[in-house]
Amino acid sequence: MSFSVNLLKSINKLFPPVEHPFNLQNEGKITYAQWQYQWGEKTIECFAPTFTAEDLFRDKSVLDMGCGASGKSLYYISRGAAHVTGVDVVPHYKTEAEAFARELGYEERFTFLLGDALNTTLPENSFDVVIMNDFMEHIYDPEGAIREALRVLKPGGRIYVNFPPYFHPTGAHMSDVIGIPWVHMLFPEKTLIQAYKDLVCGLPDEQDRLSLRFSTDEQGREYISYLNKMTIRKFHAIVRDMNLNLAWYREIPLRPYFALFAKIPVLKEMFVKMCACVIEKKA
Secondary structure, eight states: OOHHHHHHHHHHTTSOOOOOHHHHHHTTSOOHHHHHHHTHHHHHHTTTTTSOHHHHHTTOEEEEETOTTSHHHHHHHHTTOSEEEEEESOHHHHHHHHHHHHHHTOGGGEEEEESOTTOOOOOTTOEEEEEEESOTTTOSOHHHHHHHHHHHEEEEEEEEEEEOOTTSTTTTSOTTTOOOTTHHHHSOHHHHHHHHHHHHTTOTTHHHHHHHHEEEOTTSOEEEOSOOOOOHHHHHHHHHHTTOOEEEEEEEESSGGGTTGGGSTTTHHHHEEEEEEEEEOOO
């Protein structure tokens, strides 16, 4: 085992385990879908107070891109959405989501679409709202996802986007087993992958976690495939290049006492917790 992998794992022991839905599910405390449902309000808070839950959901048809196990999709129904369609590529999320929808009594107002968010085959102009919650940093073609969202949106409809920038303290999205802040800035990708593999070895959902995060390219090199390394700068370039109608934008600092750092161009990538914006489709 390489020195860097051993070093990462040794430093990681200094940090307390982070409460993470995958670990909570393994411990039998709560399912991933239930955890998402409990955290659904956090998505709405990203856009408050400018936009309320009524603005986002009341009597609206909603497409939730990258919905996971759809706990948040179902929470949006609880806040007044007429119908929510969740789309994700992970097969077992469909089973979990539909079971949870039945449990909540929302099966008639919910649809899970298993597939690629870039090619939904959904009709044009069919949704009032598209939600991209913690999605923009994962999708392999962000511009394509936005184009698809605009295609299925009704004229005047809105896309609500919120995502943590890549250089956020947990931007590596490995906090289920690695608690070191900014670990992806301290260690190379190869080290991160091997350390993560070692730390999840033997867990009940080991293979699910590995297949979610890593892939192998044509040269046989393993890489982190579930992240596109979306930064604030990259997102603004997409908005500019696509000539998007950005109706509202906000950068949320990690903590109130980091607010100054979150305003400095070079440092903000590290100290902004979440970028949130609203893109409108012209009527």
